[in-house]
Amino acid sequence: MKSVRIFFRDWKTIATNWVAAVLIGGLIFLPSLYAWLNIEASWDPYGQTNQLPIGVVNEDKGGTIRDRDIDVGSEVVESLKNNDSLDWHFTSRSKALDRLEYGDYYAVVIIPENFSAQLATVLNDEPKKAEIEYYVNEKVNAISPKITEKGASAIVEQITGEFISEVNGTIFSLFNEIGVTLEKDQSDIERFEGYVFQLEERLPEINRLVSDAYDESKDGQALLNKAGQMLPKATEVVGGSLHTIDETTKLLQAAEERLNQLAPKVEADLKRAQQIAHDINEFTSGLQGKDIDMSTGQELAKRLDDRVQESIERIGAVEAAIKQLQEQNREQQEEGEANNESSDQLNQALNDLQSLKTALQLIQTESNDIKGFLTDKQTVIDQFITNLNEKSKQTATQIDAFLKEYLETIEPRVLAEVSSAKKTMADARALLVEAQKTIPAVDKLISNTKGTLSEGQTLLVDVLNEYPYVNAKVNELADRIREFQKDADLRSIIDLLKNDPGAEKGFFAEPVVLNKNSMFPIENYGTGMTPFYTVLSLWVGALLLVSLLTTEVHHHEDYTERQIYYGKLLTFVSIGLAQTLIVTIGDIFILKVNIVHPLQFVLFGLLISAVFMTIVYTLVSVLGNVGKAVAIVFLVLQIAGSGGTYPIALLPKFFQTISPFLPFTYGVDLMREAVGGIVPERVMRDVLFLVLFGVLFLIIGTFLKKLLNKSVKRIMKKSEESGLFH
Structure with a gap:
């Protein structure tokens, strides 16, 4: 109760003492x-950053992307x-930096002259990043650099967004063109895939063929070397053959001339033999059925013998003559310039002759027999004459047939064969002459072919x-195509590439939209x-x-330390509640702070005030x-370490x-x-x-005030004696 009496006395004093009331009110x-x-x-x-002056300098001279400025x-x-x-200020570099140094500008943003040109390298093999120069005067204010840096970052983000949008618009326009082209060439692409698979399958065979070709090229080179070595011999053989043909042609010419010379004589002789045969036939025919004067038999026999x-x-x-032709024909056969048919004709002619x-010799023999028998028997003579007549008739017929065959067959055939042999010799000579002319070209060709073959061998x-490298790469390509076919469809890719470039450009300008949802909006x-x-x-x-x-x-008055502690505590807490x-x-109605739970705000404030006042009062009351x-x-520790201004996670480890x-x-x-x-x-x-916290300090005040009171009073008295403290 005494503690409460202290509390009421304090408020009575405040109410009756206007100075105290004013001070307490303050x-x-x-x-x-x-x-x-x-x-x-x-x-x-x-919300007032629009009043923060920032210098902006544009020195950009532009650039080109795919022929687009x-x-x-x-x-x-x-x-x-x-x-x-x-508050953007657009000016020159020198003026902007001067005003930044003086403090008129909080920061300066400079866009260099190669800015667009650097951005334009985005489609090159080695793109270069564009840079923006940012200057800040951090001496002017601690917060302003953060705000201006945020503004500079906003510029970079804006440029990045617009640039990405523009570049992606260009890229997707290109993709659209590629998609249209791919659609046209889809069948060719699919055919190419088939070719790759065929190549993969046939590469071992190709390797075998190339190996065989290399082996055969070595054999071919050996043959060419041998052919080159034989060319001089071929030249010699061709020259010798030409000489042989020329000699053979001369022989044929002589044979033809000899045949032409013999032909009239042979024909005359055959006709004479024919005439004699007819005469003998007529003569023997005249003898048949007649009585022959034996005295004239010898004369007749002699005439007959002469004719035969x-x-x-x-x-x-x-x-x-025919044997001479036969000999010439045999020489031609040995030279390979005549056929067997003419030889057979000549042999047949010789046989007929x-x-x-033989028939004429038989007639001659029988005419001799006539001489022996003329004196013997007339009957026998008649018989002999009859036989002689028949034989002479047959001989005349055979001579007629042979003459006809000779004139119509043998002589024209022999002349034709000789003419043919001459033509063959002429053609052979022309071929050999051509071959002789060709030999240098062949020699050159062999030489060139040997060089080409050598190069071909090197290539092989x-x-x-x-x-091995080609095989590995083709297999790798085939595997990639199979993997691609497994994971993606060419038709789908073409459809993707053909997407609207405008829509894709808009997407990449802002690929992600931040939908802010405030759980507890402030x-x-x-x-x-x-x-x-x-x-x-x-x-x-x-x-x-305090x-x-x-x-x-x-x-x-007789108050204990504990009564004083609680009595004054009530006074301090009550004033603190009034402050709260x-x-x-005032926060709610004067400042119009938007507080979701205003009643709880006041009540929580009263609780906090009571706890804080208990802590501070106890510290001063005891110490x-x-x-x-x-x-x-x-106070100092709590301002920094309570997380009131910055999140606890951002504070140094000590404060955390x-x-x-x-x-x-x-x-x-x-x-x-x-x-x-x-x-x-x-x-x-x-x-x-x-x-x-409140209970803890109440306990401290309850038990430590009395224990420490004498020591604290002694210290306070000593401090007052110094004249510096009250």
Whole structure:
């Protein structure tokens, strides 16, 4: 009860002492100003970036992509003129850097002269990245470089987006053309795939054929070498053959002339033999049936014998001429220039002549017999004459037939064969002359062929050496085609390539659209900072109270240290609650902070104020001025380590370690629940820890104030004696 009496006496004093009332009123109101001014100042700083001057310098001279001129620098400048996120100033390089150095500009963005040209290398084998020069004066302000850097990044993102859109539009236009071309050539492509598979299958056979060709080329080279060696001999043989043909032709010419010379004589002799045969026949016919004067028999026999002998001689002359022709024909056969048919004709003629000759010789023999029998018997003579007549008639007939055959067959056939042999010799000579002319060309051809064959052998060796590589590559290509056919369809790829370039361009300009879904939306930066500045003002309010108000009782009554502790605690907490009501209600109605749960915001503020006031009051009540220093140290640590401004994850390791042990951590988090939206589990956790902090310091105050009171009073008295502390 005495503690409550202390509490009411303090408020009675405030009510009756206007100076105390004014001071207490100021102490109650001051924390709210601290919170409200900071919240208002940070209400929407990023909404005012359009007043942050940034220099922009465009030195870009443009570039070309696939015969299309581009000037990205000018496009960026035109885009920034319609961009009010920052206060863009378009000027020259020297002026921009001068104003940046002086502090008129917070940053300068320079687009260099090769910017578009560098971007245009995107379709080259070795594309080069374009660069934007960015200058910032970090001395002017700590936050502005972050804001300007964000603006510069926005420019880069804008350029990147537009450039990607433009380049992809060009690329997909090309793809569209390729797709149309591929569609036209689809059958050829599929046929090519078939060729690759056939080549893969037949490569071993090709390798075998090339190996065989190489082996045969070596044999061919040996043959060419042998042919080259034989060419001189062929030249000699051709020359000798020409000489032989010329000699043979001369022989044929002589034979033809001899035949022409003999032909009239042979014909005359045969006709004479024919005439004699007829005469003998007429003579013997005249003898038949007549009485022959034996005295004249010898004369008749002699005449007959003379006629027969003349015929035999004529036939012998013809036989000699034919044998001469036969000899010439045999020589031609040995030279290969006559056929067997003419030889057979001559043999048959000789046989016929031999028969005639034999018949005439028989007549001659029988005429001799007539001589022997003339004197003997007339009857026998008649018989002999009859036989002689028959024989002479047959001989005359045979001579007639042979003469006809000779004139119509033998002589024309022999002349034709000789003429044919002469023509054959002429043709053979022409061929040999042509061959003789060809031999130098053949020699040159063989020489050239040997060189070409040697080159071919080298090429074949190269082909054989490259076969393993070619075989591996063809197999690899075939495997890739099979893999491609397994994973993709050419028709589908063609359809993909034929997509609308405009639609693809729009897609790559913004391939990903960020759909922001705020689970606990915060209206602006000031609203987001309200929990921190409100909680901070409550701790500051507690510090103001312990700095101006005493934690001791100055009137003389019998109060224990514990009663004094609780009595003054009620006074300090009640003033702190008043501070909290003004701050939280002012946040809602004066600043119009958009708070989702305003009632909970006020109630949470009252809880936090009671805990903070208990902590600060206990420190000062137990430790005196040392407690005030400890409370200020607590404030400094909590501002940095509570996560009120920056996420805990971004803080140094030390602050991440102490954060769970700071009341601020749970106070700020609890107020954020009221501002953005309550998660009951987090509220329960924060309330529990705040209550634990309050209970802990109540225990400290309850048990340590009496224990440390004499020591603290001695220290405070000593400090007052210094004249520096009250």
